[in-house]
Amino acid sequence: EPTLALDLNNEKGVADHPHDVDSSTPIVHLQIFHDDGTNDVVPLFAGETTIGRLDSNEIQLAGRSVSSKHAQLEVESDGMVYLLDKGSSNGTRVSRQDVLSQAKRIQGAKVQVLPGNWLWFGDIKCRLLDHTAAEPPSSQTTPP
16 A cells, blocks of 8 residues: 655654553554533554444544544554545545645555554544553644
């Protein structure tokens, strides 16, 4: 599979990665923002995590803009995270900032994502958080 290189690195240019991770310890977290202003933080472990509308996905997102099998996150034990769009109708996007119009749409490529990157699955907005985020910082609890 081709890997698409996007300039979405954090301020230091590299991500802080955990080493020697216990398989029962989350490597990163995905913060999912809801229309009512609430959000959920889902721990992600090493391996593949599917995202979509169907119950068979590890992360189920309700919303008409989300495809039944929308995308997949691949989390490696060294902390590297990759995002793959699974042929969704309304797209998967990645951005350093909370601005959809500046986000890059991914299609047919595996894209590295870093903690702090914003992700859109259709019109559902999410943010990748690092492995230390048991709860999101208060400044990230609602989108601006």
